[in-house]
Amino acid sequence: MAPAREHLVWDWNGTLLNDLNLVVSATNVALAGAAGPAVTAEEHRTQFRRPVADYYAEVLGRALDADEFGRLDKLFHDAYRLGLASCELAADAPQALRAWPGSQSLLSMWFHEELVPVVDGHGLTTHFRRVDGLRGTLGGDRKAAHLARHLAELGVDGRSAVLIGDSIDDAEAADSVGARCVLYTGGFTDTVRLRASGWPVADTLTEAVEVATQLA
Numbered sequence: 001m002a003p004a005r006e007h008l009v010w011d012w013n014g015t016l017l018n019d020l021n022l023v024v025s026a027t028n029v030a031l032a033g034a035a036g037p038a039v040t041a042e043e044h045r046t047q048f049r050r051p052v053a054d055y056y057a058e059v060l061g062r063a064l065d066a067d068e069f070g071r072l073d074k075l076f077h078d079a080y081r082l083g084l085a086s087c088e089l090a091a092d093a094p095q096a097l098r099a100w101p102g103s104q105s106l107l108s109m110w111f112h113e114e115l116v117p118v119v120d121g122h123g124l125t126t127h128f129r130r131v132d133g134l135r136g137t138l139g140g141d142r143k144a145a146h147l148a149r150h151l152a153e154l155g156v157d158g159r160s161a162v163l164i165g166d167s168i169d170d171a172e173a174a175d176s177v178g179a180r181c182v183l184y185t186g187g188f189t190d191t192v193r194l195r196a197s198g199w200p201v202a203d204t205l206t207e208a209v210e211v212a213t214q215l216a
Contacts, residue, residue, distance in 0.1 A: 006102040006103065006160055007102055007103045007104070007105070007154070007156045007160055007161045007162075008100050008102060008103070008104045008105075008161070008162055008163075008164065008209075008212060009104075009105050009106070009107050009147065009150065009151075009161055009162070009163045009164075009174075009179070010097075010104060010105070010106045010107070010128075010163075010164055010165075011107065011108070011163065011164060011165030011166060011167075011170055011187075012106055012107070012108035012109075012110060012115065012119075012133075013108060013109065013110060013187075013188070014165075014166040014167070014184075014186075014187030014188040014189075015090070015164060015165055015166045015184055015186075015187055015205070016089060016090060016093045016097075016106070016124070016205070017087055017088075017089060017090070017118075018087060018088055018089060018090045018091075018186070019084070019087040020041060020044075020045075020187060020188060021041065022080060022083040022084065022086070022087055023044070023080065023188065024039065024040070024041045024044045025079065025083065026075075026076045026077070026079035026080040026083070027039060027044060027076060029075050029076065029078075029079035030056070030072040030073070030075040030076040030079070031056070031059060031060070031072075033071065033072055033075045034056070034060055034064075034068065034072060036056075036059055036060045037059065039059060042190070044188065045188060045189055045190040045193075046190045046193070047059065048167075048188055048189065049167075049168065049169065050141065050142045050143070050167070050169045051141055051142060052069075052073070052141075053069045056069065056072060077111075081114075084118065089122055089124075090186060090205055092204055092205050092206045093124075093205055095205075095206050096204075096205035096206045096208065096209045097124065097127045099206060099209045099210075099213075100209050100212070100213070101213065103129050104127055104128055104129065105128050105129050105130040105131070105132070105150065105154060106119060106124075106128045106130070106131045106132070107132050107133075107143070107146060107147060107150045107163075108131075108132070108133045108134070109133070109134050109141075109143060109146070110133050110134060111133055111134050112132065112133030112134060112135055113133070114133070115131065115133035116131055116133070119131055129154060130150065130153060130154050132146070132149075132150045132153070134146070142169055142172070142173070143169050143170060143172075143173035144172065144173040144176040144177075146173075147163070147173040147174070147176070147177055147179075148176070148177050151177060151179075157178075158174075158177030158178040158179045159178040159179065161174075161177070161179040161180075162174070162179060162180045162181065162182065162212045162215050163179055163180070163181045163182075164181070164182050164183075164184060164205070164208045164209070164212060165181065165183065165184065165187075166183065166184045166185075166186070166187025166188050166189055166194075167183075167187070167188055167189050168183075168189065168193065168194070168197055170183065171183060171197060171199045180200075180212075180215045181199050181200070182199070182200045182201070182202055182208045182211045182212050182215070183197065183199050183200065183201045183202070183208075184201075184202055184203075184204075184205060184208050185201060185202070185203050186203070186204070186205075200215070
């Protein structure tokens with residue numbers, strides 16, 4: 001019998017942090033660096049996926065080599081940093097964090113050394129057993145391997161965990177470690193895509209926690 005699901009892993013960007021507009025703006029800076037078109041928020045929510053290099057290739061209509069992706073990734077992150085201070089938490093993030101009855105942690109694909117002070121600045125650090133961001137200098141990869149390391153550092157069996165995130169990649173990462181996932185419609189992914197995935201979907205973070213509690 002699988003263990004009870006007592007640990008909740010939160011996604012950050014597009015989930016607890018309401019940064020969709022900034023992400024779209026920074027994406028357009030990156031695309032402009034490759035003479036690409038600008039995308040709207042809805043186009044981004046419909047098309048975005050990981051690896052990000054594949055998403056850029058689709059929008060640009062051509063493949064990118066590693067050097068070009070590295071250049072566009074730097075353009076994105078430089079533009080993102082400039083606007084990060086203006087981003088607020090999702091409206092019900094504090095209530096949702098208080099509602100979960102078990103332990104919690106945070107896993108982001110934003111750079112770790114920049115993530116930690118931002119999370120702390122929002123007054124959230126005490127909610128989490130562990131906060132992990134991306135270790136390295138290049139973003140855009142998929143989340144599965146990062147989630148496996150995150151849970152291993154916590155000593156948490158994936159089968160006892162549930163993840164709340166806003167992308168299909170979050171759900172696939174959860175599935176890869178035997179965890180469940182609740183997908184939040186207020187982030188980076190179009191609601192139709194999320195509902196078509198077959199994973200539980202919630203329109204608010206408090207609802208996502210209610211669903212996650214039922215899965216536990």
